[in-house]
Amino acid sequence: MAPIGIRSSHSTKILTSGEAKLWILLVGVNEYQDIRLPSLRYPSVDCQGLGEALTKATQGFPNKEVIIYHDFATQLPTIESIRQSLEKIVSQTQPQDSILLYFSGHGMLEEKSQQAVLCFRDTRTNDLLKTGLALQELLQMLGNSRSHQQMLCLDTCHSGDMNLLKVNGNARDVAIPETANPAPQMMDVLRQRASKSKGFCALLSCDRGQKSWEFPELGHGVFTYFLMQGLLGEAADQHGVIEADGLYKYVYRQTLGYIDKVNEQLRLVNQQKRDRGDYKLYPEYPLQTPKRIVEGVGELVLGFKSEENAVSKKLRRGLIIDGFTNNKKTLELVDIFGKSGGFQLEYSHTINGNLAEIRVKIKELISWSEITINQSQTQLFVRKHIPTLLLYLRGYIEEIEDGESWLVLSNRVRLSRSWLRQELRRINKAKQIIILDCPNVDSLNVTSLQEWVEDLQCNTECGQCIIAAAANVEKPEAFSQIILETLNAVNSQVGLPSARWIADLQKQLSPQGIKLYTWLSDTQAIIDILPGNISIINSISPVSSQLNGKKAEAQQEISPQIIKTKSESLSFEKLIIDSQQYTQLEQLLKQLIGPIASTILQPALEEALNLEQLIENLAAYLQFDQQKYFKQYLKNIILKPLAASPTKLGDTSTIDANLINKCTTELAQIIGPIASFIVQEELKLSPKVSRSQFIKKLAEQITEPAKAVEFEKRMLEQ
Template sequence: MCPVGVRTSHSTHALETGVAKLWLLLVGVNQYEDEEIPSLQYSALDCQGLGEALHAATQAFPQKEVIIYNDFASKQPKLANVLTSLREIAAVTKPIDTVLFYFSGHGMLEPSTQQVILCLQDTQKSNLIDTGLQLQEVLQLLENCSAQQQLLILDACHSGGMTLLGARGEVDPQLNPTPELVEILRQRAAKRKGFYALLSCDRSQQSWEFPQLGHGVFTYYLIRGLKGEAADSQGIIEADGLYRYVYHQTLTYIDKANQQLRVINQLKKGRGDNSIHPEYPSQTPKRIVEGVGEVILGIKPKNIPASRHPRQALIVEGLDQSQASLSLSKILSTAGSFAVNYWTIRGNNSQSNVRKAIQKCLLAESFAELTTNSPNIDTIATVLLYLRGQIQETEQGEAILLLSDEVTINRAWLKKQLRRCQSQQIIILDCPIENGGGKVSLRDWLEELQLGLDAGQCLIAAAVSPENREKFANTLLATLNQGIQASGLTAAAWITQLQVEFAQTDIQLYFWLSGSQGIIEVLPGKTIFSSENMQEKAENIHNYPPDDLSSEVGIDYAYLRDLLQAQRWQEADRETTNLILKVVEKQPYLDIDTINKIPCKDLYTIDKLWVSYSHGRFGFSVQSRIWEGIKDCAATDPMLALMIGSAKVAASETCIDFANRVGWRLRDYWLDYNSLTWEGDAPMGHLPYVGFFEPIWRVKVLGVWEWHSAIATANWWELCVALFRRIETCKNGSSI
């Protein structure tokens, strides 16, 4: 759940005037002299990048000392060097000073004493006590230190590299000291008000390095936060604000990675490929602090250089100019942060000019000057190409996209340009099909344009009839508008929304998603909102027409509306359960007969409020559309089908599929109620939760919530299906 913040006064006077001094000791270890301790790829880069970010954030503080030990620095991360610096800092600091100690590398448990050891470059696994940095010794030195503000940041539970297709290498059980770390730091925090500890992960978790980030995910967001994204409205970067930022961003990154993985797995299943990739394990940054206090780390740096990776988009309109394509270009420019070029095929726009425009968009990153060898911390290069025309075949059998009588794009030529492109790609084909299309096949186009599993590529197309040719573009636009959230919109989430939207239509959606080196963002997340934007948002709320709060049985829905308007999602969810039970006068849970008696007007009111205030993200009707897209799946476990029947197995498997899509499950486990995501950027259909159904399918086994049986799962799912069918019944009766 979202952590509760520590109240701060945001006073920086002592640091800005030089009365107080900021001491920064940063340590990062990649390579170990002992071959039995596995090397890491990014700990030294983490240390180096964090040092640069802290230097920028503390420019306004005249009194500071930065000591950095890592593989790339002149001072190597050896035990004697780090201990000497810790002792010197402890001896000279004043009470008004602030001390920050950061470590990125392996943490280990000493087998005989169970002490937590921070492994330095010269640490020997066979003699951890004498050659490693004992955490208790670090804490004792800080205890002897006069500085009243002390911050300890540990990224010490690494488990090797991770790509967007899974983890690499086996994990040494000795390399997971998180339970002991948490306990030791809790004891330390209880003794001193000004002590503040940040850990990269919680108990039973480990820290992950993602090559596509060029850093460990925890430190990656520490760096971005210190570059200004974690600053408050006054530009102050304080430890608790930095933690909240890193907490949400780390969880969001893992969630986005899982979104992308689910779509890739869906494609693999559709092709009969059973090599399904497991979802990524959670990494939840943890804060340990007692009492009320503040630890100020810096001020938002000014004049941060812009990323060298512009996001390029090209809209090519080969049909009559469409308002939808114009609106699409606007939303890509504003919410998508793309540099958008809009082309209509008329006048002097010849075939050669169109090809040059496509090449300029796709190859922009190829022509960019590389000013550094280190990975860019801000933005991954992304191109978006939207082509609107008619696909045809020439008499010679060549596949072409007809933009006008004189302008065509050859599929083979387009594929060649895609292969030359070094950026992530989002390619959209809006191509009405005449009379079924004959030999023309959008599926063939998508299969031919695919670059392989590792390339960062998203392909989207839909087969629509000429008389309904605006439907696809309008749906693209609508789902993009729904996706404007603080966390942004990934290509995987966009595909999922489009699947839901087209599930009940005769429009066939085609898509492809690949990429092991990064998450493809259609709309990047926004972490900073200006006061002007917040004021504009508040004013827009008052411009909406009054909500329809009508009820067939005299229920007052004003409180639910107020909770949803305030985005108090968990309280609104509980109020929804109470109202549903009140409407049908049934306690404590609903059965199928009662579900079928829910008044349509009341069901409409509740659903409309959820859909409206979540901008189309939550609501029973949203969940119903997701169900429509998966409800006809057949059972895949023949042995279990023989035992309990195919219908029960299919219902159980559909239930699990649905729960995975809406985020009620995490990997192989169901989340308990309090662990659901109570944020506006939760997965589509995540809320409201059906708390008015009896959870008969859960038993507690060794502290883990699991399914009791496939039969119980299927029985519970029948209740959900009854609710979705009630929604459809009301909708068909023009009541919802």
């Protein structure tokens, strides 16, 4: 399949023409002959999946050689076989060639020499240096190669997936003692190698003192899983090119974001356990920050995004049934779940419907979710493509004497709880999002609503989220209104996991006296209400100074930082970022990339030698179409004096909150999530501007004239 929009560069030309050869060596080890090296679950599957991802990414490279060793391959990962392959690669590579080496398995520290050693199937712990491969030796072999472009990926320090906490709160001990963790020694020798060659790059699955986590939902180690997804096109720049620099940024951001979402869900699940008197809790996952070690600027092209991967199959479907009148808020929900949620939706209001038709629609939705996924694909693709099912029901609850409970959607449509429970339990291959909106109920039926949530729960490995609430008689649409507000407030780039949405709903509903009933299944499967689109597109040139490898120490209080600039384009000798400016910058980043903004910001500030470099470093983590706006506003934050007191939304006499929300939503559809920041900045700069002037200023931010005119016209009609 032809790559998408290949740009012209020396590296791409020599790879696509066949003048340069790409050498790939992949090694994954699950099982070890030495009983002191415990078995691992995913390295071989990681290796297999990465091989398939690289095959797709490098379809445009006619001259390549892929060598794979893992437990399921014909060539097992033994030290002798791997040495022979390395010697072949080193002896045959030419200066224009590129080398990619990947290892997933145990790494250990040899006690006497204090050398980091990679362990293979036949490695013996009592003779590591002879039966394993010391990292120093591997790097010496690469140093003898004539290749000017080399990349080494290490997914070691495995700890597996975590078990339940013990009563005393201690997590399961890892199989290999912490004293044998080779990460510090690995980083030291890799930095020494990188300092000798600007064409060398190393990616490590985690930092010093961290573990490399595995997740059953992904079917892989989290680091390698996102390596695969990046190579399948999610780390490609706007030309479709996948480079090492862009791949690292993608993997870094996705790994942190995924673990953050898992921990949010675990906190909610643990609270559910405590509420039931169950104190066998799940531990939260400690931080895992992938590490890059590189010096100077090199251009290592790893592949291209192919047309085959450009279009993804939609696997999110939903059914929204409104048992009341065809009201505007329900239609708005259809719109936002469709646009931001990525659901293929069917909407029905039951005034003219009948029970048979509604049951058929629900059965069709459930049957769709059971469509068999193509099992010829590897576990990588099966795990990636788990369907998500949304069922939103709006009606009132009615109890009858025999103990059955009904959700009444109209005079002719009444769904029994037992029937719905039976249907939901037929779902085995999809994530479930069930929302019950039951206005106009009395206190008796509110209690019944809790029973609905409890009764509809089902054990599923894919995950189930149930959310239910009953607005009071005076404000029957309060729940649906808050659903809309919380969804509209979400950064569509970052997305919204179910655990975070439940927390948002509880916060908004509590002041109105509306009880929220929820259930999130005991599973590690992340259920996204809004999936987001957080693929990183790195199109800017790599910055000249890379991270120096020092781990940023956590600070309890952000102190002012001084950045000295040598840039002649700036008219000052030093730039001071005080705590207020830091907070403002952090908030902007959080709007664009989510909670990992804080983790990215501190190293970027430490690394930057000047303002321009700081901007470039941070912009590299954003999508290409966001970078222009981000750079402009970042300079405004740092260079312009902060306003003495920012204007609150309530101070705008001519612009109401409804218009602000509408403008933010519409603008975000055109220019992305930075729209929220732009709207707030315009409000601060011109708090007393007229309605039409405000809309005009926002339209000026749209670079395409036709879309700008359409936006202005649509907003003025509101």
